[in-house]
Each structure stands twice: as C-alpha cells, then as structure tokens.
Amino acid sequence: MNAEPSQSGRVVLETEPTATGLTVPMWLIAAMLVLLFLGAWYFDARGGWFEAKVYEPYHSVADVARFQPRSGGDAVLLRGKVLYEQNCALCHNPDGMGKLAQAPPLAGSEWVLAAGVNRLIRIPQVGLAGPIEVKGQLWNLNMAAMGVMYPDEDLAAVLSYIRNAWGNKASVVTAEQVKKVRTELAGRSQPYAPDELKKEAE
Amino acid sequence: MKSSALVFLAAFIALSASWGGFVLAPQLQLGRAAQVKTIPAQDNYPVARPGLAAQGAEVYRSLGCVYCHSQSVGQDGVKCEIVLTDAGTNAIATLAALGKFNAELGKPTTLALLPKAILQVADMNAADPILKAISSAGAKAQVLVSALGPDMARGWGRRRTVAQDYLYDLPVQPGSRRAGPDLANVGWRWPDANWQLRHLYAPAAEVQGSTMPAYRFLFELRPLGKPAAASALQLSGAFAPPAGFEIVPTDAARALAAYLVSLRADAPLFESPFTAPAAPAAATNSPVK
Amino acid sequence: MTAIPPTSQQQIDNSCRLPLFALFGGAAVWLALSSVFGVFASLTFHKPSMFADCAMLSYGRAFPAWANLLVYGFCLPAGLGVGLWLLARLGRVELAKPWLIVVGAKLWHAGVLVGLIGILAGQSTGFEWLEMPRPAAVILFLAFMLITVWAYVTYTRRTEASLYPSQWFVLAALLWFPWIFSTATLLLQILPVRGVVQASVAWWFAGNLLNVWLTLAGLASTFYVLPKLTGRPLQSYYLALFVFWTLILFGTWTGIPAAAALPAWMPTLSGAASVMMLIPALAVVAIVILTVRGSQTPCGGGPLCFTKFAVGSLMLATVLLAISACPQVSRVTDYTWFGHGQTVLRIYGFFTMTMFGAIYHIMPQLVGPGRVCPRWMRINFWLVMPGILLLALPLVFGGIAQGLKFIDATIPFVDVSKSTLMAFRISTLGEFFIAVGNLIFLFNLLAAMVGYYRSVGKTAFAEATALQPVGVKP
Numbered sequence: 023m024n025a026e027p028s029q030s031g032r033v034v035l036e037t038e039p040t041a042t043g044l045t046v047p048m049w050l051i052a053a054m055l056v057l058l059f060l061g062a063w064y065f066d067a068r069g070g071w072f073e074a075k076v077y078e079p080y081h082s083v084a085d086v087a088r089f090q091p092r093s094g095g096d097a098v099l100l101r102g103k104v105l106y107e108q109n110c111a112l113c114h115n116p117d118g119m120g121k122l123a124q125a126p127p128l129a130g131s132e133w134v135l136a137a138g139v140n141r142l143i144r145i146p147q148v149g150l151a152g153p154i155e156v157k158g159q160l161w162n163l164n165m166a167a168m169g170v171m172y173p174d175e176d177l178a179a180v181l182s183y184i185r186n187a188w189g190n191k192a193s194v195v196t197a198e199q200v201k202k203v204r205t206e207l208a209g210r211s212q213p214y215a216p217d218e219l220k221k222e223a224e
Numbered sequence: 225m226k227s228s229a230l231v232f233l234a235a236f237i238a239l240s241a242s243w244g245g246f247v248l249a250p251q252l253q254l255g256r257a258a259q260v261k262t263i264p265a266q267d268n269y270p271v272a273r274p275g276l277a278a279q280g281a282e283v284y285r286s287l288g289c290v291y292c293h294s295q296s297v298g299q300d301g302v303k304c305e306i307v308l309t310d311a312g313t314n315a316i317a318t319l320a321a322l323g324k325f326n327a328e329l330g331k332p333t334t335l336a337l338l339p340k341a342i343l344q345v346a347d348m349n350a351a352d353p354i355l356k357a358i359s360s361a362g363a364k365a366q367v368l369v370s371a372l373g374p375d376m377a378r379g380w381g382r383r384r385t386v387a388q389d390y391l392y393d394l395p396v397q398p399g400s401r402r403a404g405p406d407l408a409n410v411g412w413r414w415p416d417a418n419w420q421l422r423h424l425y426a427p428a429a430e431v432q433g434s435t436m437p438a439y440r441f442l443f444e445l446r447p448l449g450k451p452a453a454a455s456a457l458q459l460s461g462a463f464a465p466p467a468g469f470e471i472v473p474t475d476a477a478r479a480l481a482a483y484l485v486s487l488r489a490d491a492p493l494f495e496s497p498f499t500a501p502a503a504p505a506a507a508t509n510s511p512v513k
Numbered sequence: 514m515t516a517i518p519p520t521s522q523q524q525i526d527n528s529c530r531l532p533l534f535a536l537f538g539g540a541a542v543w544l545a546l547s548s549v550f551g552v553f554a555s556l557t558f559h560k561p562s563m564f565a566d567c568a569m570l571s572y573g574r575a576f577p578a579w580a581n582l583l584v585y586g587f588c589l590p591a592g593l594g595v596g597l598w599l600l601a602r603l604g605r606v607e608l609a610k611p612w613l614i615v616v617g618a619k620l621w622h623a624g625v626l627v628g629l630i631g632i633l634a635g636q637s638t639g640f641e642w643l644e645m646p647r648p649a650a651v652i653l654f655l656a657f658m659l660i661t662v663w664a665y666v667t668y669t670r671r672t673e674a675s676l677y678p679s680q681w682f683v684l685a686a687l688l689w690f691p692w693i694f695s696t697a698t699l700l701l702q703i704l705p706v707r708g709v710v711q712a713s714v715a716w717w718f719a720g721n722l723l724n725v726w727l728t729l730a731g732l733a734s735t736f737y738v739l740p741k742l743t744g745r746p747l748q749s750y751y752l753a754l755f756v757f758w759t760l761i762l763f764g765t766w767t768g769i770p771a772a773a774a775l776p777a778w779m780p781t782l783s784g785a786a787s788v789m790m791l792i793p794a795l796a797v798v799a800i801v802i803l804t805v806r807g808s809q810t811p812c813g814g815g816p817l818c819f820t821k822f823a824v825g826s827l828m829l830a831t832v833l834l835a836i837s838a839c840p841q842v843s844r845v846t847d848y849t850w851f852g853h854g855q856t857v858l859r860i861y862g863f864f865t866m867t868m869f870g871a872i873y874h875i876m877p878q879l880v881g882p883g884r885v886c887p888r889w890m891r892i893n894f895w896l897v898m899p900g901i902l903l904l905a906l907p908l909v910f911g912g913i914a915q916g917l918k919f920i921d922a923t924i925p926f927v928d929v930s931k932s933t934l935m936a937f938r939i940s941t942l943g944e945f946f947i948a949v950g951n952l953i954f955l956f957n958l959l960a961a962m963v964g965y966y967r968s969v970g971k972t973a974f975a976e977a978t979a980l981q982p983v984g985v986k987p
Contacts, residue, residue, distance in 0.1 A: 038603055039740035041678060044749030047799065054759065054792045061785030068840070069781035074253045075495040076777050077386055079301045088347035089302050089369050091263060091492065091499040104261075228668070228676065228684060235685040235761055239692055239721070242765035246717035246779065247696060253776070255710045286635035288573020294848055298772045377922030385774040387709035395639035395701070396711040398774055402848040402919070403558075403933075405926050427561070433927045435934070437557055437572060438565035 102183025105176055109168065110184075118188040125163065126156040129188035138224035139195050142181060143203040146170075149213030167213065174200040254387050262491040269491040272392050273483070280483025283476045285395060287439070294399030295408045295487065299384030300373035302498075305341040306354055308334070312362035321361040325354055341368060369499045381409045381489065383496040389489035404436055411487040420481040421473050422457055429463040442477035445469055528607035529598055530879045534962055535618035536594035537872055541955040543586025543625060544865070548948035550579040555941040558934065569633045577632050577644040583860060584642065584722070585653060586625045589690070590618065591868040592730030593657075596683040597664055598875050599737055603680055604671025610663045617659035624652030640715040642722060643697055650698040654691065661687045678753035682733035685761060686726055693721045713775060720768015720783070723856060724790065724834070727864045728760055728827070732797065734871040735820055739801060741874065742817045743810050748803035756796045763789035767834070770852070771843035784838035794831035797824060814891030819870030822898055826862025830855050833909060845920060850933060851912025858905040861947065866901070869893065869954065876958065880965035889957045896950035903943030911936025 070076030073083055080086045107116060113125035120127035128134050133156060134142060146169025153162040169177045174197040182194035259268045273281065284290075312318050315335055322342070323330025329342055342365075345351045351367045358365045370376070371383045385408050390396045399406075414420060422429060425443050427436035443457070448470050455478070456470040465471050473481070492498055554575040556563055564570040601608045608614065628645030631637065637644040645653070664687055668680070697718035700706050706714065740747045747753060766786035773780045801824045805817075812818040833855040837846045846852065876885045911933045918929045 038605075038673075039677065039679075039737060039747055041740075041747035041750035041753060044751065044803070046751050046755045046796070050755070050792065050796055050799065053795065054789075057789055057792060061789060064785055065778075065781050068777060070777040072249075072253075072776075072778045074387075074776050077299075077384060077495055077774070078771075078777050078780070079299055079384075080495075081777070086495060086497065088349060089304060089497045090348065090494065091367070091369055091497055228680075231676070231681045231684050232688060234681075234758060235688045238761035238765050239689060241762075242717065242721070243692070243696065245766065245782065246769065247700065247714055250710045250713040250775070250779065251706055254713075255707050257708055285639035286637065287568070287571065288577055288637060290639060290641070291573055291576045296772060296774050298847065300844065374920045374922050378926060387774060387776070389774065390712065391708040393708065394705055394711070396709055396715075397639050398712050400641060400770065400848065400852060401850065403930060406848075431927065433931060435558070435561055435927070435930045438562040439571075440562075440565040441568045441571075 102179035102181070103187070105172075105180045106183050106187075110180065118184065118190075120156075123163075125165065126154065126159070126161040128184045129190060131156050134184055135190055135192050136224050137192075139181065139185075139193070139199055140203065140223050141219050142185075143177075143195065143200055144207065144214055144219060144222065146172075146177060146181075147204060147207050148210050150216065150219070151213040152215040152217070154216035164213070167211075174198075174204065257388065257391055259391070260388060260493065263494055263497065267491070269493065270389060270391050270489075273486050276479050276482040277486035278483075279475075280479035280481065280486075281393070283480040284483055285397065287480075289407075290397040290399045292401060292403035292436070293405070293407045294402050295406065295489075296385045296398040297375045297381035297383070297406055297408045297489070298373055299371045299376065299496075301371075303370050303372050304345050304347055304351060305368045305370070306343045306345060306351055306358075306365050307339050307368045308342045308358070308363065308365045309339040310364035311335040311338060312364065314362050317361040318358065318363040321357040321363075324357065339366075367499065369497055371496070371498050375406060378405075379413065380406045383490060383492070383498045385489055386493060386496050388493055388495075407484065407487055408489045409487065411485040412490060415485055417478075417481040417485050418458070420484045421477060422459060424477060424480065425457055425471060425473075426459065426463040429459065429461070439477070442474055442480070444472045444474060446472060524607050525601050525605070526878055528611050529601055530611075532597060532608060532611050532614035532618060533594045533875065533879060535615045536590040536597075536621075537876070537958060538962060539618065539622040539625075540587045540590040540594070540868075541951075541958045543582045543590075543622070545948070545951045545955045547579050547582030547586055548944065548951045550575045550582065551944045552941070552948050554579055555937065555944045558937045559941065568635065574633055574635070574637070577637055577641075578629060580642065581628060581632060581644055582625065583865075585628065585645065586622075588727060588730075588860065588864055588868070589657070590621055591872065592686065592727070592734075592864075593618075593660055593664075595734045595868065595871045595875070596686060596730060597660070597667070598871075599679045599683050599733055600664055600667050600671075603673065603677045603737070604668060605673040606667060606671045608663070609666040609670060614660055614663050617656045617663070620652060620659065621656035624649050624656055627652060638702060640697075640701055640711070640718075642719040643701065643715060647698070647702045650694070650702060654694055654698065657691060657694070661691060677737075678747065678750065678757070679733040679737040681753075681757050682729045682736070685757070686729040686733065689721065689726050689729060693718050693726070709775060712773065713769065713779065716768045716770070716773065716783075718768075721765055723859060724767045725761065725764040727859065728764065728793075731823065731827070731864050731867040732756065732760075734867050735797070735801070735824060738816060738820055738871055738874050739804050742815075742820070743805055743808035745804055745808050748800055752796055752800050752803075756793045756800070759789070759796065760793040763792070770847060771838060771840060772847040784840075784843070787838035788835045790831050791835050794828050798828050814894040815887070816870040816874040818894055818898075819866045819873065822894075823863045823866035823870065826858050826866065826901070830859040830863060833858065845916035846912055847916070849912035849916040849919070850908040850936065851916065854905045854908030854912055857908065858901070861897075862901045862905060866897070869897070872958070876961055880961045881968065884961040884964040886957055886960065889953055893950050893953045893957065896946050896953065900943045900946030900950055903946060904940045905943070907936035907939040907943070911940075 068078070068081055070081055075086060076083060113121055114128050115121055118127060118129035136142060145165065147167060148170070149167040150165045153160055169180070172180070178195045178197045178200045181200075184190065185192040185194065259270065261267065262269045272278075315332070319330050319332065319334065322334060326343060334342055343354065345354065348367060348369075355365055355367065373384075375381055385398075389408070390398070419430065423431065424439045426438055427434040445465055446469065448468050452470055453472050456472050459465065459471065553564075553570050554572055557572040557575070564572070564575075568574065597608060597614065628649030631646035631649055632644050636646040638646060668684065697714055700714045701711055705711060736747055736753055763786045766783055767790060769775065769779050769783035771780050771784055801821070805821070810817055812821065833851070836842050837851060837855065873885065873890050914936070915929060915933045918924050918932050
C-alpha cells in the first residue's frame with residue numbers, strides 16, 4: 023500500500039479518495055420533510071409548549087389544572103388563606119373585618135365582592151391611596167403595593183380567598199386574570215386613587 | 225463545503241442550539257427551583273435529608289446502585305372517581321340525585337358498603353355538579369384523583385416523579401434500567417432500616433427469588449461480643465452466621481439503609497396532582513418470606 | 514496558495530507513526546480490559562452473589578468500568594488516531610508536532626487509568642457515561658485539547674486545499690468533544706447545577722457523545738476507507754454533506770429518554786430528534802450501497818467487512834433508537850435492557866467495528882507490509898461480529914419481553930427480572946466472544962508494532978556495526 027518509488031526516483035502519491043457530484047435523492051428529502059412534519063405535530067400535541075409544570079401524561083397547564091384536588095377545602099383557597107394570614111391579616115384582621123385607622127373591612131366589602139375582578143386585582147399591585155367608601159363608611163388611608171412581589175398564582179389565591187371567606191361568596195380569581203392586569207400595569211408605581219379606580223372597568 | 229469556516233459554523237450552530245435547549249434552558253427554567261408547598265396540605269417539599277441518609281446517598285453513588293435501580297416513577301394517565309362516603313339521612317333523595325347522572329346509580333345497591341367509588345368522571349370540573357347534587361341531597365362524597373400506570377399498580381409510587389423530587393440530590397440519579405425495582409419510594413414501601421440491612425446482606429433471605437447481588441462486604445462477621453452488638457442482624461436459617469459469630473453492619477451499610485428509608489417522592493404537587501389514599505396498593509414485589 | 518511541494522506519502526506516514534502507535538496501542542489495551550470487565554459484569558447475572566465480598570468487581574463498579582474503558586479508553590483515542598491520519602493524508606501534510614501528540618496520547622491514557630482506579634475505588638461521579646472522577650476528567654480534557662490543537666495546526670498547514678467530506682466530520686468531532694465534555698464536567702462536577710438540571714445536562718452529554726461524536730468520528734473513517742478499499746469514488750459529495758448537516762442538527766438533540774422526570778417538552782423534543790436520526794442513517798446506507806456497488810473488492814473478513822458490518826449496525830441501532838422514542842413503544846422498552854442493547858450495537862457494532870476496519874487499513878502502512886497478520890484479522894472479525902450480535906440482539910429482544918411483562922402489573926417483579934436471565938446467558942456468550950476477539954486485536958496490533966521496532970532495531974544495528982558508515986559513498 024505504501025507509495026512506490028517510480029523509476030525516476032521520485033515518490034508517486036497514492037491517490038486519495040474523491041467524491042462524485044451525485045445529488046441527494048428526492049425520496050430522502052421527502053422522507054425528511056415528512057418526519058419533520060410528524061415531529062412538529064408530535065411536539066405540538068404532547069410537548070406542553072415549554073411549560074415547566076407540564077409533565078407526561080399531561081399536555082398543557084389547563085390539563086393539569088383539571089385534576090387539582092379540591093377535597094378538604096379548595097386547594098387554591100387554602101393556599102390563599104395561608105398567604106392572607108401571613109401578609110394581610112395584620113391590617114385587615116384575620117376575620118376580614120378590618121382595623122380602625124389601619125385598613126377597611128374585606129368581609130362584605132362591595133370592592134371585594136364586585137362581579138368583575140378587574141378593579142380588585144389592581145389594588146395590591148400598585149397600592150391604593152385616598153378617601154374610599156367601604157360599606158357606607160369613609161376611610162382615608164394608604165395601602166402599599168403589597169402584591170407586587172407575589173407570583174400570579176399566589177396573588178390569585180389570596181384574592182380568591184378574600185372573595186370566598188367570612189361569608190363572602192364570589193367567583194375565584196385566576197392567575198391569567200392577574201397576569202393580564204400585571205402586564206397592563208407594568209412600570210406603574212403610582213398608587214390608584216379610588217376615583218381613578220372607579221374609572222377602570224369592573 | 226469548500227471552506228473550513230463553514231464546517232465550524234455548521235457545527236457551532238447545531239451544538240449551541242442544543243446547548244441552549246438542554247443545558248441553558250433547563251437551568252433557567254428549573255435551576256433556581258426552591259422548596260414548594262404541597263397541595264392541599266401546604267407542607268414544605270422537599271426537605272433535605274438528615275445527616276446519616278445524606279452519607280448514605282454517597283454510598284449509593286459509590287456502589288453504582290443506579291445501574292440496576294431507577295429512582296423515577298412513570299405515569300400513563302390519571303383517573304378521577306367520585307367516592308360516596310356517607311349516604312346521608314334521606315336515602316331516597318340521594319338515590320334520586322344520583323339517578324340523574326346514571327340510571328344504574330339510582331338503585332339502592334349504590335348505598336351499600338360505603339365508602340366506595342361510584343362513578344368515574346373526566347376531571348374535576350365534571351365532578352363539581354355531581355358533588356353539588358350529592359351534597360344538596362344530604363349525602364357526602366369526595367373526588368379521588370389517582371395516577372395510573374404499571375408503576376402505580378406495582379405500588380412503587382402514588383404519582384409520577386417530577387423535577388421537584390430531585391431538588392437536593394447531588395448527583396441526581398434517575399437511572400436508566402430496572403434490573404431491580406424502582407427506589408423512588410422505597411422508604412415508603414419498606415420503612416424499616418433493619419429490613420433494609422438484612423436485605424442488603426442477603427437479598428434472597430428477604431425476597432424469594434431475588435436476583436440482586438448480596439452486599440456482604442458492607443458487613444462484618446465477628447465473634448459474638450458480650451453482650452451481643454445491638455446492631456447485629458437478626459438472621460435465621462441458611463443465612464444465619466455460624467454459631468458464636470454475629471453479623472454487624474458497617475457505617476457505610478447503616479448510612480445506605482438510612483438513605484433508602486429516606487427515599488420517598490410522593491408529595492402531591494401542582495404538576496402531579498392526586499388525592500389517592502396514603503396506604504400503598506398491594507405491591508406485587510412485596511417480600512415473600 | 515503558494516507552490517509548496519506536496520509532502521510525500523512516506524514523510525506523512527513517518528510523522529503519524531508514533532502518535533498513532535501511542536493512541537491505537539493504548540486503545541487496544543483498554544478495549545481488551547474493558548471487555549474483561551464486561552464479562553465480570555455479565556457474570557453477576559448468572560450468580561448474583563459472585564462478588565458479594567469484593568466491592569471492586571461488584572456489578573455497580575464493573576459495569577461503569579466496562580462502559581468508561583470502552584468509550585474513553587478505546588473509542589476516543591482510536592477515533593482521534595484515525596482522525597489525525599485523515600487530516601494528514603487528505604491534507605497531504607505531515608502531522609504537526611508528532612511528539613506533542615504522543616505526549617497528549619500518553620496523558621490521555623494516564624487520565625483513563627486515573628478514572629478507572631477512581632471508579633473501582635468507589636469515586637464514580639454517579640452520572641452515566643461520565644463516571645470518571647474530577648481529576649481524571651481534567652486530565653482527559655487537557656490531553657484532548659493538546660491533541661486537538663496540533664490536529665488543527667496540521668489541518669491549517671494542509672497543502673491540498675479542497676476539502677474531502679471526511680475532513681468535515683473530523684473537524685466537527687474535534688469541536689464537539691471539548692465542548693460537551695467541558696460543559697458536563699463543569700456543570701456536574703466542578704460547579705454542580707441544582708437538582709434535575711444535572712440529569713438534563715448528563716443526558717445531553719450522553720446523547721451528544723454516543724449519538725453524535727461517535728457517529729462523526731466513525732463516518733469520517735467510513736467515508737475514507739470505503740472508496741480507498743473499493744477503488745471507487747464516494748457516492749456522493751452531496752449525500753455526505755446531507756449526512757453531515759442532518760446528523761449534527763438532529764443528533765445533538767437526542768439523549769433525553771421518554772420517561773425522564775423533566776417537563777414534557779424536553780423528552781418530547783428529544784424523542785422527535787431521535788426519530789429524525791433515521792434520515793442521516795438512511796443517507797449513510799445509501800452512500801455505502803452506491804459506493805460499494807460494482808466494486809470487485811472481496812470482503813473476506815478484512816477492513817471492508819468490518820466497515821460494512823459497522824454501517825449495518827449503525828442503521829439498526831438508529832432504527833431501535835427511533836422506534837423506542839415513540840410513546841407506545843417507549844412505554845414498554847423504557848428501563849429495560851432494550852436501551853442497553855441499542856447502545857451496545859452503536860458502540861460495539863458501529864464504532865469499534867469501524868475503528869477495527871480503519872486501524873487494519875492504516876496499520877500496515879505504518880509498520881510495513883506483512884506485519885499485521887491477515888489471518889488473525891479475519892479471526893478477529895469472525896469472533897467479534899457474531900459476538901456483537903449475540904450480545905446486542907438478546908438484550909434488545911429480552912428487553913422487549915421484559916417490558917411486556919413489566920407493564921402487566923399482575924406479574925410479580927421478581928418474575929419480570931428472572932425472565933431476562935435467558936437473554937442474559939446468551940449475551941454473556943457474546944461478551945465472551947468479543948473479549949477474545951479484542952484480545953486477538955490487541956496481540957495482532959502489538960505484534961505488528963514489535964515487528965516494526967525489531968526491524969528498525971535490526972537496521973540500526975546493522976548500520977551501527979557496518980564496516981562502512983552508511984551514506985558515505987566510497
């Protein structure tokens with residue numbers, strides 16, 4: 023196999039392989055496109071679109087949410103209760119009745135029990151300052167943006183809890199609703215004045 | 225490709241894409257995970273292993289247990305059932321309420337031998353109106369959500385394993401083969417450290433027909449002390465030590481047993497919901513004496 | 514390009530000789546030792562308590578010793594050696610700094626030794642395919658970089674400007690390994706990431722090592738050796754280009770098993786990529802069939818035989834990889850011996866066979882004609898080839914049977930485990946055949962090297978003792 027010296031004494035190079043210019047067969051390209059399509063379809067159907075909380079056999083967050091346990095009290099409300107008692111109860115009182123010169127009541131409050139939650143979600147995100155009428159009584163206090171640090175799910179849980187605790191009965195707040203408002207309020211640090219809040223859709 | 229720059233560019237593009245996908249993205253998505261609350265109990269999960277068990281994890285790694293044992297429970301599906309727990313005082317009203325959903329359920333036999341699963345539903349939302357109807361008839365019911373799959377049927381876990389379960393592990397050893405059973409919940413199945421020690425010393429003594437190698441090098445055979453060592457294994461029959469001797473686990477064996485007992489990954493989390501009861505299903509690989 | 518006279522074949526071979534001896538010789542030793550550990554590991558399944566008093570040979574240590582010696586001991590140095598040869602030959606240039614490459618090769622083998630001792634002493638990292646402890650990993654990385662630098666310098670000094678497909682594959686392989694290995698070592702051993710991300714990194718590494726690096730290095734050799742042996746040009750340039758792109762684009766996403774405890778997007782993406790791997794594999798088969806067709810070269814247990822069998826194994830392993838990525842199949846095959854069978858087919862069946870073929874093609878040119886025994890080469894082939902089939906196929910079919918029993922939860926697990934024992938008995942036989950074949954490979958290689966050195970010594974002795982100094986013409 024070694025290079026043989028030729029008669030002139032110079033070394034003749036062993037030829038190294040070459041490649042022909044034959045093109046890639048169509049069937050191969052077609053097979054690739056078919057498999058690519060199937061792969062994309064498979065990912066769309068089962069991949070959960072990069073969600074961190076979606077594992078087989080679930081295919082989307084909504085799918086996982088369908089099986090969240092509710093026995094022993096609604097799980098979301100229970101979580102809301104823990105968070106409320108840690109963070110809100112100091113001013114609003116564990117029984118939601120509010121504290122004189124600190125915070126108005128939440129139990130039975132028309133702000134909390136409004137049919138739409140749009141206004142309610144806004145309050146903890148940027149705070150509320152100025153005179154506000156709650157259950158026929160005028161309060162003039164400031165609330166800080168207590169909820170700004172909470173993940174959407176947690177804020178939704180707290181709000182759901184206050185809408186359903188102490189005799190309150192209203193729809194729960196979802197993380198998507200919180201997220202929507204949060205995007206709208208991005209960058210805002212100015213607390214709402216009650217009059218301004220009333221201009222927002224309910 | 226005539227130019228080497230193109231070759232390198234191609235390789236760079238391909239590899240950096242998967243590096244971004246399977247190294248960077250998981251790090252951003254899961255790398256800063258912290259303890260979470262279980263649902264609905266609101267306990268912290270996971271908790272760090274106690275000291276001896278943490279040492280045992282090193283023994284587990286060092287002995288290469290991972291080549292035969294996975295620590296990763298799989299799941300095929302999920303099942304949602306309504307369990308009637310209390311028929312209430314007005315059986316007729318209860319049966320009438322149930323009959324609206326399924327004529328079969330309207331028969332009096334439904335109310336016998338409670339609690340029992342009476343109806344399988346698609347999901348929690350489908351269960352809500354039925355629960356409401358049952359409770360307004362004065363009866364009580366719960367929804368039982370349980371994970372499905374061969375691993376669950378074998379009693380190896382109550383739900384699939386998720387990222388959260390490995391939070392404090394180093395190295396994370398999910399395993400790739402099951403020459404032996406999955407160990408993700410072995411501490412739940414066999415919480416007795418002495419059983420674990422006996423099983424390590426002589427697997428066949430505890431599980432008939434076991435194909436697991438014995439780990440005798442983790443134990444010392446020594447002359448019977450006076451008094452006998454408290455930690456000596458209680459063995460009988462063919463596996464008992466010769467008269468006048470006892471078998472004492474080394475520190476490594478004790479740590480490994482403590483680690484095995486600490487293995488439990490079945491806290492209900494958002495990403496792997498279930499409400500199945502805590503008692504293990506009949507494990508088909510339960511020890512046969 | 515300036516008119517540098519092309520380096521003569523003889524000069525190229527001279528520059529390659531010592532580095533390739535160092536790489537191939539050490540690789541052959543590790544390969545033989547690895548198959549001995551493979552036999553030990555396999556024996557544990559025949560008599561579980563065989564090594565109950567010997568921690569070092571217990572399955573949990575013999576198995577990673579087998580795997581690491583195979584991949585780091587044999588596959589990487591052999592692939593590097595063939596890659597260097599291709600860069601020198603195809604570039605028509607002498608190897609740059611051969612002695613530094615020899616140092617790199619020795620350093621690499623020292624790293625493997627450190628790693629082996631670490632694994633046997635219980636210092637394994639616990640990550641599959643990356644068990645060697647930190648010091649060994651650092652040594653291996655430095656050694657690889659040392660060799661890579663001079664391989665790249667060789668490449669830039671080439672006198673043949675146009676690139677042949679094999680060169681793309683070698684260059685990509687040279688880039689691939691340092692990247693994946695440094696990422697994995699850094700994120701798993703030096704600054705470990707938290708929780709399950711470790712598993713993701715380890716799977717990414719293993720996928721890139723086994724499904725991409727080995728294929729890159731193996732195909733570089735295949736695309737060179739085939740035209741060389743058949744005397745026909747490679748069919749074709751564009752198909753090879755297609756293989757290159759599809760392999761690196763899809764292969765790099767493989768590795769995460771369907772059952773991984775990771776958010777669904779990762780196993781799903783990886784599974785889709787595993788199926789896509791069929792495309793480069795089909796293209797490789799097309800290239801091989803088109804190139805070999807019409808050639809008169811007999812197969813005869815020689816390098817061509819090794820190469821053909823290797824390509825067949827690559828195709829089969831890829832089909833197994835692809836089907837076990839489908840959820841209905843993975844439900845059965847996950848965690849069974851099926852995956853191991855696939856890996857064995859890929860490493861032994863494809864890669865080591867390719868390397869055997871390439872080494873049996875290269876070595877005679879380094880040691881001179883007649884020193885590599887063709888008879889032992891044929892015996893090597895006829896031992897290793899059935900050995901691989903006897904090892905891999907029982908694992909694949911046994912794995913399917915095991916999985917089908919497993920998903921029926923009424924069958925006690927002990928019975929599921931026992932059902933694989935028959936497959937295991939057959940595969941131990943395969944393991945044994947392979948071990949003997951690997952030993953023959955080792956002795957064939959060593960004998961050739963010794964023969965070469967003896968002839969060099971004889972010539973030198975004759976020159977030294979000659980009455981007239983050589984080169985001085987009377």
